[in-house]
Amino acid sequence: MELSSPPEQLLNDQEEQGHFSSGGADHPWAVTESLRLRRFLCYGSESATYSTRERALGPEGALALMELVQGGRSCEVVEEVKRMCLEGKTVRPNPALFALAVCSQNSDAKAKQAAFRALQELCSSPGQLFTFIQYKKELKDGLCCGMWGRGLRRAVNDWYNSQDALSLAHTVTRCKHRAGWSHQDLLRLSHLKPANDAIALISKYVTKGWKVVQEAYADKEKSEELMKVFLYLEAVEKAKHSTDEQEVVHLIEEYRLEREQILTTHLKSKEVWKALLKEMSMSALMRHLGKMTADKVLMPGSPEVAAVCERIQDEQALTKAKTHPFSVLVASENYKRGHGKRGKLKWQPNRDIIQALDCAFAKCLSNVEPTGKRFMVGVDVSACLHSLALGSSVPSVAVAAAMSMVIARTEPESEVLIFSEEALVPCVISDDTSLIQVTAQLVQIQSVGTDCTLPIQWASENDKTVDVFIIFTNNETYATINPTEALRTYREKTGVFSKLIVCGMTSNGLSVADPDDRGMLDICGFDSRAVDVIHNFVLDAI
Structure with missing residues (x-):
């Protein structure tokens, strides 16, 4: 039986916008x-x-x-x-x-x-x-x-x-x-x-320093653009040398200075952080929640907490920032942990902020672009899933639950299976299922041994048509059937060029994917970039 997807696969190598030829590939899965x-x-x-x-x-x-x-x-x-x-x-x-x-x-x-x-x-x-x-x-x-x-x-x-x-x-x-x-x-x-006087001023500032710029431009007539650049650099210099907290706050607010332009000594100030908070990007805001809570900038019941929670849950802001649910999950888990990865930074997580992050996760599901493919997600529960995923320091059970939920809620044709050597049961995810409820389903069954081909065999036995299999596991995998052979047998039976992604969430190295099969991918650890790698792989970009 011929596979249904090879022409699309070959197009990517031979004809996609006039790019490289396939080098005479004999098979649709050839690398x-x-x-x-x-x-x-x-x-x-x-x-x-x-x-x-x-x-x-x-x-x-x-x-x-x-x-x-x-x-x-x-x-x-x-x-x-x-x-x-x-x-x-x-x-x-x-x-x-x-x-x-x-x-x-x-x-x-x-x-x-x-x-x-x-x-x-x-x-x-x-x-x-x-x-x-x-x-x-x-x-x-x-x-x-x-x-x-x-x-x-x-x-x-x-x-x-x-x-x-x-x-x-x-x-x-x-x-x-x-x-x-x-x-x-x-x-x-x-x-x-320099192409113009303003660029020349900046060049002089970088190479000679602010004092030389002050002397050179003290009595010089300045155009409107030149004056704006001069005043901006002057504000940066004042912020670097000022010992007056209120002056630094004023400079941040007037010139929209950012954290990287402020001295470390000023970053110990609550008022400085409050000023920075007003123009902080969504990603920076989520990244610094712990720091601002530890420094008492975000106090329970304060206007700052209310403002942060409002921004975190702002659907338009989340869409504009293209925030993926997994990025919110990482921010939430890091914040709930109550301490940084390194150093002595500690804080008491604020309940309102945690709830706002949970709400943001649900809202960000609409930011995920559906691929239109038919998915089968397999979550291996043969080992404890509470260890941290490499690359994001998020419990692997949370990674598996979040990604299962993302796929189930954004891909119309998808199924999630919880499997181990002794059991294989569906994971129920509806439009109103919460992340906590999905997580609870993943910790109910435990066994030993990981056979990543079980979801493929189950799909074949139950006549399920699947474009993409994704396996989440914490274990070193073994299989009664070689994964490559299991996948190719399934392809031959269904006529579909199915793909297999194995995510070893706590692994430094996997060897499941056949290096000569373009339809197989291993992921070691899991981070926000892995989300984009999966998306690219599913859509034949890589």
Whole structure:
């Protein structure tokens, strides 16, 4: 029987927006050169394993990328980098920057120019620019080529000159250095030629310091734009040197200064945190709930707690921030824990904030984009699920419950099974089922031994049509039947190119996925990026 999905799979490699050919793949599950590149660009590895532990990037771990570049296909690689980034398929930014750095070292002038143009288009933060420069430095010796040539100097010039002056002033004061590089290094080595007076002022501030800027512009007539930049930098400097708490609060409120621009000594102040809270992003707000509670900024019954709870539950704000339910779960579990991962920071969790986070989780379910695929989620309960998942420090039972709930509530055709060696029962999730109720179902059955093929066998025996199997487990897996063979047998029976994802939530390494089968994926640990990896994998992006 022919599989129903291969044409779509092959399209991704042969025809998708004119990208790479499949290299003559004999089977719809064959792993191609272009697929290995897309995996690398997505999460930094060419293998069928996503790990929450990020590893250093180098040519030895990007063989498909290096082969394509050495084969004279750098321009195609650059286009693929742009496509993946602009479509939001890269869950980690560094692999794309590494690929652009490799292409920019090419002897082909056209490819080099394409890489530098893409850098300006895709590099949105100074941290990314610094990382790109560092990759260039690391590649310089290995590829036996130069670094600070005309192309790189022009690219760095363009990056600074293409930005709005006030935004650039904010950028250079918020992120000053990373990956061993600073703005001062880049402006000096690129011989920056400022595009206008405001950029020139910022350049002088970075390279010479505020005193020199004050002297140079004290009696100089300033345009409206120049005055805005001057006053903004003046506010940053005042905040750095002021000992007056109220002055710092005023500067934060008037110039919208952020936490990264404020000295550590001022971050001990409740009033400073209250001022920062007004303009804090949703992700930053959830990340600092514990710190603000520990510092008595968020006191029970206070206006600040009421304001925070209102923001956390604001459906429009959650949608605008594209907040995924799993990100809310991580924030909630970290907050309920009452202490930080490191250090001595401790707090008493506020009940109102916990309830607001629970409410936000439910509201964020509508932010999840359905894939339209038929899912079967299998939660292995053969071992205790209370250990913490690697990468997010969330109990693995909460990870499995949350992801089961997300899939069941967003995918019209989905089933959730609770399984062990001795039992396999459905997990009931309706529109009004809470996360606590789902979690309770997952801790009722326990046995020994983990056979990740059981949900596949059950689907086959019960004539269930499944596009994607997802297994959540804490155990090292074994199987009475090889998972690859079980999956291919199911494919042959149903005519569907089914995929298998095995999430080892507490594992540093899995070996379930067949490296030669594009329809299999292992996930080691679990974090918010894993959510996007799964989405990309299901939709054939990787």
